[in-house]
Amino acid sequence: MLEIMPSKKITKQKKNEIESNLILFGLLLVLILSVITFWHISYKKNQTNSAETSAINQELAQKADIDQDGNIDEKDAKLIKEAFLKSDVESLKADLNQDNKVDAKDFSLFNKIFNLKEKEQNDSK
Ligand SMILES: [Ca+2]
Numbered sequence: 001m002l003e004i005m006p007s008k009k010i011t012k013q014k015k016n017e018i019e020s021n022l023i024l025f026g027l028l029l030v031l032i033l034s035v036i037t038f039w040h041i042s043y044k045k046n047q048t049n050s051a052e053t054s055a056i057n058q059e060l061a062q063k064a065d066i067d068q069d070g071n072i073d074e075k076d077a078k079l080i081k082e083a084f085l086k087s088d089v090e091s092l093k094a095d096l097n098q099d100n101k102v103d104a105k106d107f108s109l110f111n112k113i114f115n116l117k118e119k120e121q122n123d124s125k
């Protein structure tokens with residue numbers, strides 16, 4: 001009996017220790033969960049952003065196919081060169097950023113799309 005009493009006291013102390021450890025553990029768990037939630041939200045945000053970017057590229061890619069033959073190739077490059085600094089209806093098909101003139105901005109946009117398409121084709125090979 002005498003031996004059991006002090007050991008019970010120790011157990012009570014240990015219990016308090018365990019309780020405070022549990023509180024710390026709980027706080028840590030909440031912290032980890034909020035970090036995961038935050039990471040998840042920003043990950044989803046990134047996913048939405050990249051989806052938006054690819055949608056924009058898709059739209060631009062359709063415009064960059066100036067002769068509408070389904071391919072973005074040298075023929076379209078030639079058309080955009082011919083349309084350079086012109087503002088008639090036919091030339092404005094090459095106005096990719098739609099500011100009503102065909103200039104270096106459209107040309108660099110076309111190059112970007114052209115390179116993207118080429119990369120896509122190489123990736124799928
Ligand atoms: Ca074309």
Ligand SMILES: [Ca+2]
Pocket residue numbers: 095096097098099100101102103105106
């Ligand atoms: Ca333009």
